[in-house]
Amino acid sequence: MGYHPDEFRLYTPEFHKLNEKLDRRHFLTKTSLGLGALAAGTLFGAGKPFGSAASGTPGLSEDSQEALLQALPHFAPKAKRVVYLFMSGGPSQFETFDYKPKLAPMFGQDLPDSVRQGQRLTGMSANQSSLPIAPSVFSFNQYGESRTWVSELLPHSARVVDELCIVKSLYTEAINHDPAITFFQTGSQLPGRPSIGSWVSYGLGSLNQNLPTFIALVSKNASGQPLYARLWGNGFLPTEHQGVQFRSGPDPVLFLNNPEGYDGTDRQEMLGYLKQLNQLQNEALGDPEVEARMAQYEMAFRMQTSVPEVMDTRGEPDSVFELYGPDSRDAGTYAANCLLARKLLEKDVKFVQLYHQGWDHHGGLPGGIPGQCKKIDQPTAALVMDLKQRGMLDDTLVIWGGEFGRTVYSQGKLTATDYGRDHHPRCFTMWMAGAGVKRGFSYGETDDFSYNITQNPVHVHDFQATLLHLLGVDHERLTFKFQGRRYRLTDVQGKVVQGILA
Template sequence: MHSNFSYPSRRGFLRMSGAGFGHLALTGLLGSLAKTAAAADLNTNNPLAPKRPPLPAKAKRIIFLFMEGAMSTVDTFEYKPELQRRDGKPGPGGGTITASKFQFKQYGQSGAWFSELLPHIAGHADEYCFLRGLYTDTPAHPQAVVQLHTGSANASLTRPSMGSWLLYGLGTENQNLPGYIVINPPVSFGGAANYGSAFLPAYYQGTAITDKGVMPNIQASTSRGLERQQIDLIQDLNREVAAAPGAPEAVEGIIKSYELGFRMQDSVPELLDISKEPQHVLDAYGVKPGIEGSFARQCLMARRLSEAGVRFVEIRQPGWDHHTNLHNGLIEETRRVDQPTAALLADLKQRGLLDETLVLFGSEFGRLPTSQGADGRDHNITGYAMFLAGAGVKKGYSHGNTDELGMAAVDGRMHINDLHATLLGLMGIDHERLTYRYAGRDFRLTDVAGVVQRDVFA
């Protein structure tokens, strides 16, 4: 043992030490020990080891570009001629139909429509598989964001996030990196629930970082030597528990999660140092200081993380909640995401990564075709769009559609559960068989619903 430490209680020590990822992992994992029967099928020696997909996999990893706040798709990539023609007339169910102020035109051989707001993204029109018939259950941002990330808006029981389910089902390709990383995750709208593991073991939760590569769970003031001593002490205590008669096998997983957390502090900061990228790459993404360059930095970091084998990366651009200031707000937000998104797709393709990486772009719901106030649109949960690109999906393809105004999904309707089932299917996982027993029942990402939309599969 280490003579330069005094020994408070185990609980007191853990509360004070905050030993980086080890502390984070332990606090969650100790809470899961009572569920050892449910965890009996886990590989506790290495629960994050890569696993063979049970079905033929079309993609190895996912990058999710989350436009938080509900992007207006009828102003960006959902062209509705009837919306333009009926500008100023009464809308179905009330309100005034409001045409988009932006010019649309078609791109590529597919003839996909994009507004003038997204010229760079439009340049990849023939790569996209549009999901145009999406709908969800609640018009409130907090519940809808959580449902998009976990499959459920039920506030009484937090569910594991889709990245956690994916990591649970497939493990990670790089044992020195977390398999699930979120950059600039939501601090509201559900906060950590959007990347948490809930009742899954804590080593399946997302690792949160900033767009500057800072890992908030690591205490920068703690020297590496002192932190190593802290972890060694905790590991000694854990091994005592593991050696006791009847000790849960999951304690071995706790021990390994500490070591992973310590190793990550060497590998992750270097990986996230985008300053070492060639200038032409930085210019292509539009990397610049401050908030204007935040999304560009995230996109470049997402490419580096995916290239290194991270299974699920989520990046985020807030600011799309345009109940007012719709026109100028869309100009501002699209300026921040258009070039970096296109650069990410081009970079992945140039490196041969797009054929094995699935990219998802979208929001928790959409915006109505009617006006709200002088210059705004209210929430629309009955019909909106996202798009996919990359591994396993048809290129230059549209699945489903909304009505002539963009009000409601009428064809190829996809609930969020269907979206999750389809994403898992593209990764080689049967969403009905990816389950975890908790509180006496089997849970899954898609709950008791979800239909795989195989029409989008290449």
Template sequence: MTPVEQYLQHLTRRHFFAQGAMGLGTAALASMGMAPTAQAKSSVGIPSVPHFAPKAKRAIYLFMAGAPSPPDLFDYKPKMVDKLKVDLRGEKYEDGSPVLRTRVTTMTSGQSAFPIAPTRYKFAQHGKSGAWVSELLPYTAKMVDDISIIRSMWTEAINHDPAITYINTGNQLPGYPSLGAWLSYGLGSENADLPSFVVMTPSWTGRQEAQALYNRLWGTGFLPSKHQGVALRSAGDPVLFLSNPPGVDASDRRRVLDSIAAFNQDHYEQYADPETSARIAQYEMAYRMQTSVPELTDISDEPDHVLDMYGPDVQKPGTFAASCLLARRMVERGVRFTQIFHRGWDQHFNIPVDLPNQCRDVDQPSWALVQDLKNRGLLDDTLVIWGGEFGRTIYCQGALTDKTYGRDHHPGCFTVWMAGGGVKGGVVHGTTDDYGCNIVDASGAPTDKFEDGAVHIRDLNATILHQLGIDHEKLSIKFRGLDQRLTGVEEARVVTPVLG
């Protein structure tokens, strides 16, 4: 018997039951004239999802990788000017409890002093809400009545890799599905010619020694691989291998795919391996993307007034501005979830140089994206999220000088804003102490309780899912004997004060 014949006759107990179940399902579908095609599977999620009427059909996540500095952008602390010479290491509240209640990283734990570093930037109140916004974000300041600002986010992770993995996948350890993968798995795709989850990693002008981004941030973990994020490139083909090789035309490509699909379908019918089904779907998606992606990324049909709104970088491929425009074009074409990772926010030593550059990259395009969606009637059912993985300290890392200062990581409190998709505009949620070190309750006492306004990253993810019609406790998959979900097994609550 040849090796091929041995392989074809190989049938384990697990394969027997899987094939038997698949055979019954296939027969049932065939009796209704509904053969289980790859295209049908690519456009449908779980039948029970959404669990209730969604406020948003799709979402765009503007992720500021590296942690934007709240004391310099959104969390105004004017009293710190008077405490310029205070050493935070020994500072205590009136009840004697220490101000620094969170862990300190090894980058500053050995410092001889923790000198207060007041922001060098002017703040002003804007909009009907009177939200305080730094002069570094003039465009964001113009739209505070369109957004909800959450100043009381917190997390347990104190270093970048576990923190960014945590907020994107619900776990500090690798191997878990990303937020976008969960949305694709639960809701499916609105457009069979484009992926349900797209990722962009544009250039940046701040600190160039940026933290690495790993594809697990948009990976599927233990979910089927067809739900992973498809990364768009800024140069060459937007997606690798999108173009046919020299000498191969569309008809040749079609014949090759048909032959591969026939082999894969035969394997699938024998072994019911879900990854085989995913491969068939991905081959077909790649073929359709040869037409859909070039049309998506060609912005020559955009009017000048729209391009001007996004700023001078919008026509430079690979910039944050260009990515924001593409995100709006994806919304129009039914892409379920778009995530833009903007690096360079890890500013430990030179905030006066690096932070203004970062803000110039993202401020106008972020504003333009919200306004563009609003002008087109798309903001009501599109959720936009802006933020990073944790905050930064009010004390200085290293030497505090007249010319420069830097800030270490700080998980105790940070800022995120949201817009559209049922989010209430003109809201500022949560309060931090005068030092910007801890979330406080109405009495001014440090707290991490949700009832006092504290928002854990689990709560943020539960809220994102909720706006898309998903109960975070019901979206799960069995893995390693557990019902796994994005928000884990600990309590997570929807942040209703920021919702309309």
């Protein structure tokens, strides 16, 4: 710890040996990019290493890839930041926003084959002898100037309905939770791809150098389908683009605080020497992950000051806590996370994602969903109102929704007061609000059974393409080359949903 930085190299002979040792594999690795780029430069012309970006011409080197990214955003963005409220488990559209009054006289009747059309069922209801129709037991009313139908379970959301753009015609191919959630968050049903927030971080960078570009918040003490860190992971993108989970409690970010016996000066000095070690390794190997690691260490040091400040909500007036509801004083709850999300957005964190479990109502839905809606209704509406009154809703995109919808038929026993609903990927509801989307607007329609889409279908990749579009990004041009192939969030599909854009 007493070495001068310039003397440090004298005490690292192993790095000198590493530099001197250049075997065939390292030679080809270190020279192939340079030789390839040099040769391709004669083909494509100086100053245009990518050819036409819009045409998807493959990139030639990391430097060329970086040059393309520097052109982002591709066009003027409507949204500067995003807060995505992910309702894990699949909220029922029948009990929230997709009002189906014609179902009431059909109680208990078997779902017609003409509606099902042979579509596959999950293993949980495939063996049922019948698929009895279960009308919702909850009433709906029209609210706002838009006269939008909203369930009695969401009275606070009903008050902000004129700010919402409700999309009732989402669909997905995934029929089970983990692949469906993974598909929404990464564009693939298989794990390993970068999450939405990581793509945004990679493409657009940060507006605040003292906080991560992408932050994940998970409601505490919630039960339901498991949530894995890979849902906010960076996949094959550089690790600096990974979402950072903020937790409630004394250590909101794991391993951020100084170990016992250390102070800030000690940590700074240690990081200085660690940076030199990484620089030596970078010179020897040319591995971009080494640079990403250095950036992460430096960010962690800055976060030691910025995180405690942003996590402290004690300075908020009582009126704010009253707006978000009583749970907002309990750190780690959904309500407290909504309030924290607003603070993070104020600090120009570009992508904030809240995960809230508990929407998987296969049985006992009338007894279970009211409590679930009560937990999220007031804080969600408060976040929209809070952003609006602070003048932030115009350039902040708010998203609410889950991974799929629920079936019109009851899974298992059906009574006049009790039923459950199975997974339904064929149509479900989400909403967006704020930057760049129409206000007080409903898009897409489903049949009388909310089983099939009858107008304006929106695929998961369409949703992802639209999200990126609102951030000023052409989803077809935001790519990353990995294992010989160029990947993007929307894979080889997706189109911007023009009908919801303001």
